[in-house]
Amino acid sequence: MKLLLTLMMVLCVSLPAHAQAADLVIAQAANFMPAMKEIIPAFEKETGLKVQATYTSTGKLYGQIINGAPFDLFLAADTRRPEKLFTDDLAMEPFIYAKGRIVLWTLNKKLCATPWKEAIQSPAVTHVAIANTETAPYGTVAKIALENEQLWTTIQPKLAIGQSISQVFQYVATGSADAGFCAYSYMFTPEGKNGCFVQVKEAPKVIQKACILKSSENKQAAQKFVTFLSSSTVTAIKNKYGYE
Amino acid sequence: MTLEPLLLSAKLAFCTMVLIPLLAFPPAYFLAFGKCRGKSILDALITLPMVIPPTVLGFGLLILMTPTGAVGSTWKSLTGDRLIFSFAGILFASLVFNLPFAVQPLRASFEKLDKRLLESAAVLGLSPFQTFYRVVLPNCVSGIVASSILVFAHSLGEFGVILMVGGSIPGRTQVASIAIFEAVEALRYDDAIYMSAALVPVCFVFLIVINAVNGRQQS
Numbered sequence: 001m002k003l004l005l006t007l008m009m010v011l012c013v014s015l016p017a018h019a020q021a022a023d024l025v026i027a028q029a030a031n032f033m034p035a036m037k038e039i040i041p042a043f044e045k046e047t048g049l050k051v052q053a054t055y056t057s058t059g060k061l062y063g064q065i066i067n068g069a070p071f072d073l074f075l076a077a078d079t080r081r082p083e084k085l086f087t088d089d090l091a092m093e094p095f096i097y098a099k100g101r102i103v104l105w106t107l108n109k110k111l112c113a114t115p116w117k118e119a120i121q122s123p124a125v126t127h128v129a130i131a132n133t134e135t136a137p138y139g140t141v142a143k144i145a146l147e148n149e150q151l152w153t154t155i156q157p158k159l160a161i162g163q164s165i166s167q168v169f170q171y172v173a174t175g176s177a178d179a180g181f182c183a184y185s186y187m188f189t190p191e192g193k194n195g196c197f198v199q200v201k202e203a204p205k206v207i208q209k210a211c212i213l214k215s216s217e218n219k220q221a222a223q224k225f226v227t228f229l230s231s232s233t234v235t236a237i238k239n240k241y242g243y244e
Numbered sequence: 245m246t247l248e249p250l251l252l253s254a255k256l257a258f259c260t261m262v263l264i265p266l267l268a269f270p271p272a273y274f275l276a277f278g279k280c281r282g283k284s285i286l287d288a289l290i291t292l293p294m295v296i297p298p299t300v301l302g303f304g305l306l307i308l309m310t311p312t313g314a315v316g317s318t319w320k321s322l323t324g325d326r327l328i329f330s331f332a333g334i335l336f337a338s339l340v341f342n343l344p345f346a347v348q349p350l351r352a353s354f355e356k357l358d359k360r361l362l363e364s365a366a367v368l369g370l371s372p373f374q375t376f377y378r379v380v381l382p383n384c385v386s387g388i389v390a391s392s393i394l395v396f397a398h399s400l401g402e403f404g405v406i407l408m409v410g411g412s413i414p415g416r417t418q419v420a421s422i423a424i425f426e427a428v429e430a431l432r433y434d435d436a437i438y439m440s441a442a443l444v445p446v447c448f449v450f451l452i453v454i455n456a457v458n459g460r461q462q463s
Contacts, residue, residue, distance in 0.1 A: 060429050127329055129411070134430035160329045160411030163426075171411065175310040176328040 022052035024221040025070060027061040029077035029208065030164040031100055031138050031183035035241040036075075042237070043228050049221050057164035059135025065213065066090065072216035073225060075208070077165075078137035082209040091211035097229050099244040100206040102142050103187060103197040105172055106179035112196035117149055119198060120158070120179060127160045129171040129180030137206055138165045142181035145203035185241040205244075246435055248415055249423035250442055254450065256331075256419055257399035260338045261392050267339060268346035268391065273376065275347070276354035294344040302408025305337050309409055329411040334419070337405045345398050346391045353387020354380065393451060400447055 028036055033055045040051045054061070054071075062081040065071060066088075075097060076082050082094035104116040111119040120128050131139030139161075146152040160176070162168035165183050172180040173191055181200065186192045210229070212222045228234060238244075271290055275283060293301055309316040309328045315336070319327040327333040357380065365375040381388075403421040410417035412426065420443055427436040 057429070059431075063429055063431060126326055127411070132412070132426065132429070134426070160413060162411070163407065163429075170306075174306055175312050176306060176409075176411075 021050075023049040024051045024218050024225060025072050026051060026053040026225070027065060027069070027071040027074045028053045028055050029058045029061065029075060029137070030055045030166040031077050031185055031206070032075060032098060032208070032243075033166065034185045034189050035098075035237050035243065038237045038240075039228075039234055042233050043225060046228070046233075047221075047224055049224070051225070055164075055166065057132060057136040059132070060164070068215070070215070071213055072218045072222040073210065073212055075210040076137070077206060077208050078140070079207050079209045080137075082211040085211060085213070089214065091213050094209040094211040095226075096207060097210045098208045098238055100138075100208060100242070101184045102138055102145070102181050102200050102203050102206070103184050104179055104200055105169070105182040105187065105192065105195055105197045107172065107175065107195040108178060109196050111179060112198055114198075116198040116200050117151065120151070120155060125158065125178040127171075127177040128155060128158045129160045129162055129168040129177035131162050131165045131168050131181070133161075136162075136164050137208075138181070138183050139168075141203045141206055142200070145200050148202050185243065188241050246423070246439055247442075249418050249420040250439060250446060252331075252415065252418065253400050253420035253443070254446060256334060256338055256402075257396045257450070259335050260342055260399040261396045263335075264339060264342055264346045264391075264395050265388070267343060268350055271343075272347045272350035272354060273380075275351045290347050291344045293341050298341070298402075298404025299408060301341060302337070302405040305340065305405065306409050309333055309336070328409060329413060329417060331416050334406050334410050334417050337409050338399050338402060341402060341405050342395045342398055345394050349387050349391040349394060350384070353384040353390075356387075357383055389455075393455075396450065397447060400443070 036053060036055070040053060043049070044051055058077040058081055061071075061074060061076070062085070065074060065085065074082060074085065074091065077100070079094070079096075082091060085091035086094055104119060106112065106119070108124060111122065111124065114122070119125065130142050133139040133143040143152065146155060160171060162171055162180075165186075168177075168180040169182050169186050169191075171177040172182065172195065182192075182197070184197075187197050210226070212219060212226065216222055271286065275287055275290075306328070308314055309319075311317060311320055311326055311328070316327045319325070319332070325332070327336065361379055361383065362375060365379045370378065401421060402419070403425070406417065406419055406422060407425075410419070410422065412418045412422050420439055424436050424439050424443075427433070427439065
């Protein structure tokens with residue numbers, strides 16, 4: 001019993017020591033994940049700093065930030081939330097780091113022969129996945145496109161809502177939904193290539209802004225990352241994933 | 245508008261509570277009285293949903309419930325509908341998730357039964373089914389009540405599993421826990437507070453009603 005207790009104590013004390021603290025903690029909107037998975041290793045290689053990123057919907061990250069989550073840098077999927085953090089004196093001046101767009105993604109190759117408006121209304125489609133229109137900017141632009149085409153009410157019975165753009169991708173990838181409004185960037189991943197996509201030209205471009213948070217204790221590292229974002233290395237990666 | 249998720253949660257909890265005995269009685273009975281080598285394996289298998297993370301369980305269920313998955317395709321051939329993103333789907337997930345919570349109290353109350361009662365029943369020539377119906381059940385009411393209450397309360401708060409397989413469709417799969425989560429995310433704190441505050445008394449009233457019904461049965 002004593003031995004067991006000692007062992008537990010030793011484990012409790014020693015385990016956290018193994019978890020390496022990151023030099024930079026990034027709150028990243030889910031749509032940019034495919035590109036970020038390449039940007040981070042490149043940055044770490046160049047600077048020797050360790051980066052940790054959390055990927056989820058912009059709204060969720062914003063909620064966590066205003067509630068004091070310890071992020072250094074916020075890479076959103078819209079302009080609204082970084083601007084709001086800036087006006088509320090919680091962040092430094094935001095800047096645009098990417099422009100993305102949505103596509104309709106499906107594993108059913110036949111659907112891609114038709115425009116997206118027809119595809120989602122086809123009887124072969126029982127469920128269309130869309131990201132939460134309130135918290136995920138890629139869901140918001142999908143809703144705008146549907147509203148502009150007077151399809152928002154018609155399509156309601158078919159909609160399945162994902163909490164972020166990556167959950168939408170997961171719904172389509174597993175065959176739960178027949179099609180989904182996904183970020184164009186996901187089309188360049190191995191899983192994305194399993195299906196086909198149709199452009200949604202009616203949807204506005206998603207202007208994505210980032211900002212360094214005032215509460216950050218690693219402002220220097222964050223600044224380095226911001227500088228790195230405008231390097232040719234990152235531009236190449238962004239182009240590779242369909243961002244402007 | 246904000247009432248809908250609350251009603252849906254209540255409906256899900258109620259349906260789970262009504263249906264779960266069908267699934268929970270046989271394994272609980274077997275675990276309490278059965279004599280065979282595989283008992284501990286079955287026990288572990290049934291208890292598994294209690295210990296693995298709800299998201300892991302949810303992802304496993306998502307794979308099973310897709311139109312091409314084992315459960316999803318069977319359901320489609322039976323009903324013509326999809327299981328995923330439907331009320332039937334979250335009910336199925338809820339039943340799997342709640343099985344250990346129903347089985348454990350039942351098993352405990354079966355095991356507490358006086359063995360002499362069962363022996364007398366056998367001597368008097370009752371079939372195993374009659375024994376169960378006329379001896380075991382009346383003597384295990386408290387275990388059944390405990391298990392129902394636990395399952396009901398547990399279903400009301402279900403979150404992780406439904407988040408994975410529900411698709412948050414208003415009126416169909418957007419239960420209170422998901423609606424509250426989304427309201428907090430969208431910074432609609434008033435909605436979140438309103439729904440949370442409504443959920444507690446609703447749970448409370450339901451439990452009082454169930455207790456009253458069960459109390460009447462016992463007397």
